[in-house]
Amino acid sequence: MGSDLLELVDVEAGYGRAALVLRGLTVRVPPASVVCLVGPNGAGKSTALKVASGMLPPRAGRVLLDGQDITHHRPQRMLTAGLSHVLQGHSVFKEMTVGENVLLGAYTMRDKAAIAERVAFVKDLFPVVAQRWTALAGALSGGQQKQVEFARSLMVSPRVVLLDEPSMGLDPKATSTVFEQVVRMREAGTAVLMVEQNARRALETADFGCVLDLGRVHISGPAADLLADRRLGELYLGNRRTDPSSA
Numbered sequence: 513m514g515s516d517l518l519e520l521v522d523v524e525a526g527y528g529r530a531a532l533v534l535r536g537l538t539v540r541v542p543p544a545s546v547v548c549l550v551g552p553n554g555a556g557k558s559t560a561l562k563v564a565s566g567m568l569p570p571r572a573g574r575v576l577l578d579g580q581d582i583t584h585h586r587p588q589r590m591l592t593a594g595l596s597h598v599l600q601g602h603s604v605f606k607e608m609t610v611g612e613n614v615l616l617g618a619y620t621m622r623d624k625a626a627i628a629e630r631v632a633f634v635k636d637l638f639p640v641v642a643q644r645w646t647a648l649a650g651a652l653s654g655g656q657q658k659q660v661e662f663a664r665s666l667m668v669s670p671r672v673v674l675l676d677e678p679s680m681g682l683d684p685k686a687t688s689t690v691f692e693q694v695v696r697m698r699e700a701g702t703a704v705l706m707v708e709q710n711a712r713r714a715l716e717t718a719d720f721g722c723v724l725d726l727g728r729v730h731i732s733g734p735a736a737d738l739l740a741d742r743r744l745g746e747l748y749l750g751n752r753r754t755d756p757s758s759a
């Protein structure tokens with residue numbers, strides 16, 4: 513180990529008195545890489561992100577950031593440590609401007625010059641944020657709103673961004689844009705741990721993939737290898753057994 517930025521190691525977690533959802537989950541995110549969690553509904557993908565960001569304390573196992581044990585840090589401390597979580601669904605405040613939404617991501621920051629520097633950074637990374645800065649966020653398309661959420665999550669200069677279903681509810685064109693922005697985040701040096709239903713598209717974007725089933729990693733490896741795995745294609749990626757192009 514040692515070279516991974518974020519590690520979930522042998523994590524067990526669940527909700528209240530209900531049975532465990534994560535049953536010994538280990539996931540590793542190397543620096544400036546995109547790692548994608550895929551798998552069937554209820555496998556525990558979103559739960560893994562909640563454990564990583566401190567929203568759900570695990571019952572066993574560890575969360576390490578750059579080798580430091582941050583397992584029982586509260587969400588705000590996780591955020592200042594460098595983990596930013598973009599939740600499932602849309603979380604922009606539609607009646608506020610794009611700029612106001614983005615600046616909400618700086619609420620833990622005191623240094624005005626640092627805030628201005630981050631605003632310039634996210635405007636550069638997401639041109640739509642710069643172009644629509646004073647517009648009401650509710651007037652933007654779903655894909656554009658997702659980019660506002662990304663920009664907000666990057667204000668604190670996170671080392672890892674956790675993205676829960678970034679393409680949810682988006683049409684194919686907006687989905688492509690959102691995945692292009694994920695690549696840009698990685699190019700800008702931020703690691704991404706992403707959960708996606710759109711497994712094929714997500715693996716095409718990711719460096720590494722983990723297929724979760726029943727709260728454990730079933731298969732993991734370079735995303736290109738998972739995409740090329742015929743059995744995996746049939747089980748999770750929608751390839752038909754008779755489709756010669758999936759060979």
Ligand SMILES: Nc1ncnc2c1ncn2[C@@H]1O[C@H](COP(=O)(O)OP(=O)(O)OP(=O)(O)O)[C@@H](O)[C@H]1O
Pocket residue numbers: 527530533551552553554555556557558559560707709
């Ligand atoms: N807040 C909660 N309270 C109780 N149970 C929950 C809660 N959130 C999730 N669960 C349960 O935990 C299990 C795993 O849910 P999770 O959302 O992590 O799965 P997932 O792999 O992300 O699924 P999906 O692809 O459907 O989003 C499910 O059985 C779900 O019902």
